[in-house]
Amino acid sequence: MRIKKTPVLRHQLLAGTMLAALAVGSSFTVANAAADFIAVNGDVRTVDPNTPRAEAFAVENGKFVAVGTSAEIRALADGKTTVLDLAGKTVTPGFIDGHTHLTSGTDYVTGVDLSYIPDKETWLKRIKEADERLPPGVWITGGGWDYTLKEGKLPTKEDIDAVVKDRPVVLRDIDFHSIWVNSKALEIAGVTAKSEVPAGGEIVLDAKTGEPTGILLEGAGDLVTNKKPAYSDKERAEALLQTVKFANSVGLTGVHDMSSIAAAYDYLKLVEDKSLSLRVWYGFFEDKAANIPAAAKDREAVDSRVAASGETKVKGPLLTVGYAKSVVDGVLSTHTAYMLENYSDRTGWKGEPFQSEADLATLIKAANENGFPTAVHAIGDAGVQMTLNAFEKGQSPGKYPNRVEHIEIINPADIERFKTLGIVASMQPNHATGTIGKYITERVGPERESHAYVWKSLLQHKVPVVFGSDWATSPLSPLTQINDAVFRESPFGLGDGPWHPEQAVTFDEALFAYTQAGANMTPWADQIGSISTGKWADFVVLDAKLPDPVDRSIRKRHVEATYVAGTEVYRAK
Ligand SMILES: [Zn+2]
Structure with a gap:
């Protein structure tokens, strides 16, 4: 008999001696009670309200079977048990990111990731490294550069040409509104000062020479990116696997990932290859209610193939098509977020919704009726309000809650409505700190600024808040995001110290929002999210x-x- 069948319950362990614990299971004997693996001598932050702190835990058949003091847990080991001495280090549950786009960000992992790097010198160093690493002819892609952090002016094609001449380099900026390319990319795409540009786009020209500088804005970027050879299925799977490993390297064991329904099958391929080391609650982009029943068929197909893989028996829940994702507005940086009142820095302009409230309510109704909670991107206070109205009209929540993504500005009167309607607030701490000293005050003015990124107010109103990164628009590292949630400071020293610190959260609140909160919105709330007896051992x-x-x-x-x-699944070298 194995320990899993008669688990030693934590409270029983804590209540007294091993003898007391051994008395629990009728056929439980010392000889065969040993755990596969124990971790001792740690600072274990369990996120389990019954035992928030512990020193040690035991794992058997992939699950936590006991959590307690080092002495209690050592007593569960025998000669075959692997012992991990934590040497006093902090242990947390595996992080769960409530909002990612891993399948569309793979080129940041396989190519170049410049996010969070302020200086051009380091950007060029990273580009050169990628050139040395990648096979000849392969395009260097990725990006995340932000010239406002330190450089103060846009980079040029000549900058890249100095390090990479003979293959195209195409790098998106952090906001996804412009790309930076080298001369080879312009040459292959046939882009010149005279090229015709899609509406809203621009080929930035040098004021002196009249030639393209290497910066292409909005739709003009497509002139180059459309020429990039498409990945084969095999290349796409390989890139996604590398990205999953990158996620593991920053401590993620679960994500709420979003893209097209087709990309769910890329994850499925990893499950069937027995290589997926991340739990994926998948959200598919959909704006048309009529398409929802087809997505329900996809969910069925994915679920049955995941079950047939046998992987969930040994690893626990791995993948399901969980929810629908829709978008009602844009972003504050480009004045496309939908606001109740005019922007402070653009007279007569509030932005516009991307769809009507009635259409959104119809979509929500269809999704909920087919068992899909709905996540709606809403950044401006009017976008958030319209989304809440649509939920009020259309929702018939099932087991898992509907949610609003981002909520960068909110009308204070709408905070309570989240609670009343049972809607989850899904927010990204680094989006707040990334705007400090850059544009948030300009866009909304000093009065509305206090309605921005109101994590604490939402928690005080008992609204469930889940944190995430929206990677690749902000760093994937949960430690970075948690730091941003706790300190609300620009990481680059912009602005004056903590920004509206009244909306900062405690470390424990941030940790909960990055672990159990993400599990609570899925079918896996009792299986992952904390270091608790009986849950899968993600830590x-x-x-x-x-x-x-x-x-x-x-x-x-x-x-x-x-x-x-x-x-x-990851160990630092
Ligand atoms: Zn997103």
């Missing part, structure tokens, strides 16, 4: 102990190891 070991209370030294912390279902 993260940091490279040191976090101080109490957590201070700014969290910025120096890294993930040392990540485990999914008790198996190590």
Whole structure:
């Protein structure tokens, strides 16, 4: 008999001696009670309200079977048990990111990731490294550059030409509104100063020479990106696998990922290859109610093939087509977020919704009736309000809650409506800190600024808040996002110190929002999200102990190891 069949319950362990625990199961004997693996001597932040802190835990058949003191857990080991000495380091549950786009960001992992790097010198170094790493002829893609952090002016094609001449380099900026290319990319795409540009786009020209500078705005970027050879199925799967491993390296064991319904099958391929080391609650983009029943068929197909793979027996839940995703407005940086009142820096302009409230309500109704909760991107306060109205009209929530994504500005009166309507607030801390000192005050003015990124107010109104990154628009690292949630400071020293610190959250609140909160919105709430007896053993070991209370030294912390279902899926070299 294995320990899993008669689990030693945590409260029983804590209640007394091993003898007391051994008395629980009638056929439980010392000889065969040993765990596969124990971790001892740690600072374990369980996110389990019954035992928020522990020193140690035991894992058997991929699940936590006991959580307690080092002495209690050591007693569950025998000669065959693997012992992980945590040496006092902090351990958390595996992180769950509530909003990612991994399938569309793979080129940041296979190519170049310049996000969070302020200086051009380092950008060029990374581009050169990619050139040395990638096979000849392969395009160098990716991006994440942001010239406002330090450089103060746009980069040029000559900058890249100095390090990579003989293959195209095409790099998106952090906001996805412009691309930076080298001369080879312009040449292959046949882009010149005279090229015809799609509406709203622009080929930026040098004021002196009249030639393209290497910056293409909005739709003009398509002139080059459309010429890039498409990935084969095999290349796409390989790129996604690398991206999943990157996610594991920052401590993620689960994501709420969003893209087309087709991309769900890319994850399915990884499940069937037995290589998926990340739990994926998948959201498909859909604006038409009529298409929802087809997505329900996809869910059925994916679920049955996941079950047939046998993977969930050993790893626990891995993949399902969980929810529909829709979009009602744009973003504040480009004045496309839909506002109740005019922008402070553009007279007579509030933005416009991308769809009508009635159409959105119809979509929500169809999705909910087919068992799909709906996630709606809404950034401006009018976008958020319209989305809540549509939920009020159309929703028939099933087991899993509907949700609003981003909520960058909110009318204070709408906060309570989240609670009343049972809607989850899905928010990205680094989107707030990334705007400090850059454009948030300009766009909305000092009065509305206090209605921006109101994490604490939502929590005070008992609204479920889930955190995430919206990667690749902000760093995938949960430690970075948690730091941003706790300190609300520009990482680049812009602005004056903490920004509206009244909306900062505690470390424990941020950790919950990055673990159990993400599990609570899925069928897996009782299976993942905390270090609790009976749950799948997903956890993260940091490279040191976090101080109490957590201070700014969290910025120096890294993930040392990540485990999914008790198996190590990442270890820092
Ligand atoms: Zn997104």
